[in-house]
Amino acid sequence: MKIEADEPSISELFNNGAIVFYVPVYQRRYAWGEDQWKNLWDDVNDLAEDDSHFIGSVVVIREGAVVRGFNEMELVDGQQRLATISILLCALRDSYSDRGDQVQAERVRRLYLHSESLSGEMRKLTLGKFDDDAYQNLLLGRPAAGHKVTEAYEFFKDKIQTEPDLGKVSYRFTNGIKLVIIYTESHQDAFKLFETLNDRGLELSAVDLIKNRMLNTAANRPGGSTDFMVEAWEDISEKLDGLDNIRFFRQFLLANYTGKVTQSALYEKYKTLISNGQDLDDFVSRLGDAAGFYNDIHHYSSEDPALNFKLEDLINLKATTSFTLLLRVLADGWPAPKILSVIPAIEAFSLRRAICGWSTTDMDTIYNQISNLPVAEREPKQICEMLSKNMPDDRLFRENFRTNRFRQDTQTKYVLEQFEYRRQNTGEMRIADRRAVHIEHIMPQTISGKKQGGDWATYLGPDAERHDEYFQLVGNLTLLGAELNVPASNNPFLAKKGFYQRSEIKLTKELCDFDDWRIPQIAARSEALAEEATRIWRIESDSVRLTEANVRRSAAPNS
Numbered sequence: 001m002k003i004e005a006d007e008p009s010i011s012e013l014f015n016n017g018a019i020v021f022y023v024p025v026y027q028r029r030y031a032w033g034e035d036q037w038k039n040l041w042d043d044v045n046d047l048a049e050d051d052s053h054f055i056g057s058v059v060v061i062r063e064g065a066v067v068r069g070f071n072e073m074e075l076v077d078g079q080q081r082l083a084t085i086s087i088l089l090c091a092l093r094d095s096y097s098d099r100g101d102q103v104q105a106e107r108v109r110r111l112y113l114h115s116e117s118l119s120g121e122m123r124k125l126t127l128g129k130f131d132d133d134a135y136q137n138l139l140l141g142r143p144a145a146g147h148k149v150t151e152a153y154e155f156f157k158d159k160i161q162t163e164p165d166l167g168k169v170s171y172r173f174t175n176g177i178k179l180v181i182i183y184t185e186s187h188q189d190a191f192k193l194f195e196t197l198n199d200r201g202l203e204l205s206a207v208d209l210i211k212n213r214m215l216n217t218a219a220n221r222p223g224g225s226t227d228f229m230v231e232a233w234e235d236i237s238e239k240l241d242g243l244d245n246i247r248f249f250r251q252f253l254l255a256n257y258t259g260k261v262t263q264s265a266l267y268e269k270y271k272t273l274i275s276n277g278q279d280l281d282d283f284v285s286r287l288g289d290a291a292g293f294y295n296d297i298h299h300y301s302s303e304d305p306a307l308n309f310k311l312e313d314l315i316n317l318k319a320t321t322s323f324t325l326l327l328r329v330l331a332d333g334w335p336a337p338k339i340l341s342v343i344p345a346i347e348a349f350s351l352r353r354a355i356c357g358w359s360t361t362d363m364d365t366i367y368n369q370i371s372n373l374p375v376a377e378r379e380p381k382q383i384c385e386m387l388s389k390n391m392p393d394d395r396l397f398r399e400n401f402r403t404n405r406f407r408q409d410t411q412t413k414y415v416l417e418q419f420e421y422r423r424q425n426t427g428e429m430r431i432a433d434r435r436a437v438h439i440e441h442i443m444p445q446t447i448s449g450k451k452q453g454g455d456w457a458t459y460l461g462p463d464a465e466r467h468d469e470y471f472q473l474v475g476n477l478t479l480l481g482a483e484l485n486v487p488a489s490n491n492p493f494l495a496k497k498g499f500y501q502r503s504e505i506k507l508t509k510e511l512c513d514f515d516d517w518r519i520p521q522i523a524a525r526s527e528a529l530a531e532e533a534t535r536i537w538r539i540e541s542d543s544v545r546l547t548e549a550n551v552r553r554s555a556a557p558n559s
Helices: 010-014 034-045 079-098 102-113 132-139 148-161 166-176 187-199 206-219 227-239 245-256 266-275 280-298 305-317 320-331 336-340 343-355 363-371 380-388 394-403 410-421 456-470 482-488 493-502 506-513 519-536 541-555
Strands: 003-006 019-022 053-061 070-077 114-117 120-123 177-184 437-441 477-481
Touching: 010 079, 010 102, 010 166, 010 177, 034 053, 034 079, 034 148, 034 166, 053 079, 053 187, 070 079, 079 102, 079 132, 079 148, 079 166, 102 114, 102 166, 132 148, 166 177, 177 187, 206 227, 206 245, 206 266, 206 280, 227 280, 245 266, 245 280, 245 320, 245 363, 266 280, 280 305, 280 320, 305 320, 305 336, 305 343, 305 410, 320 336, 320 343, 320 363, 343 380, 343 394, 343 410, 363 380, 394 519, 410 437, 410 477, 410 506, 410 519, 456 519, 477 482, 477 493, 477 506, 482 493, 493 506
Parallel strands: 019 070, 053 177
Antiparallel strands: 003 177, 053 070, 114 120, 437 477
16 A cells, blocks of 8 residues: 655635545535634634644545646545535635635635646636535635635634734645645545554544445455446435434444444444445445435435425434334335335324333334235235234323323324324315424413403413423314414414415314313313324234235236
């Protein structure tokens, strides 16, 4: 393994007209946040005039493509650090410009943000596909809102604007801050070095290490080509953009291999699989397919609208552990009707355990066991039976549902929506824009303060002391459109009924049948909804047989 190392300052590294850097597409997007930005800024501010400070290492592949006389070096590690340095330089350039010093602004731009050759000018750094547009906007002096790159720029711009002497800031940063830059000759050398650095304490994510292990293994195969692997990782990175990558890589393992794996052991598990003779191209292809399924699940973007509705329900229910099973059956090629036949069981399993406060620690194990059943046994009936055996019974669920304190979150809204859907005669109704519908506390969360027509504290009388015990019970909750919910607010019950009457939600309209709304009414409605919930969220053998019959009918050719 041939490597060389240097210890340049920012000025020495960036003020080099012969080289430019680029972040390959398979690298993760820009992810540094305020903690890291503050650390870098503090490092700059704490420097004495002739002092220096090392802020970490950068690993590059020296022999990149030569473009218009520039040597393009691929950033294998350190892209977060180099991107942040460049962003700070953009903020420094614009701060000079804001103070009317165009000479120094142009100097920063020309020396540190761009490189020059006989053929012209080229920017010093190109970020990955998810970040480069935002970075180019910074280089052009027009930062675009809503991106992490822009947030970093605004952080540094705010800090620099408080400095009376930009010259001192610029000197400390470009001359006092130093890096260790490590040059390698090939992907193979870079990947080996990357893993060595990790073994010696460099903090890297499990996903970075998994990617590096696969690329390193590919580079060491006969021929040493990494082209397919790099393209595959580009595809995986794009599909998982904005999603929890660690959770995906765990759930892929749980869906395909027997045995629970913790987050801390994730890399070692992948390392063992890759080293044990896996067909690497097939393995990464299956990862790519699963990443596509994962994207479809999280964005409920399958080709079947009915399945998408239920995927959205699972996310709102916070039933994300079930994605292990969904990854498995999607890889098995299950059609949408067959998947839909088990989702009600997943919902019942997830909600009953959540309402009863059962531990979530064994849910990964349960889904892992189901996902790795023999193919002949991995069918709706067997899946429903296994889930049914591992959830609270009717009595326990009913009692806990009745007394549960429901929070203002997506799970509570999901529960109320399911009650509403069962009040629609055709079963076709869906709430078009969930954000426009609020969770309404009939007896409000705060009962102090008078409204026209009375106040709740007086209205409740002695029971006002029991307000905190009852206002979060399911019997005191409904759904109400935002345009009605806001004016309804803390109004007395009789005034609220006017808003409820205008609602198109049947669950809410039912409240107009009540003449009073006090503690006894809340308790009675909680009891009734708990009975209804027990009927909705249950798994029965008859219903499993029915759903299997529906699957067979939907799969049959049209007559």
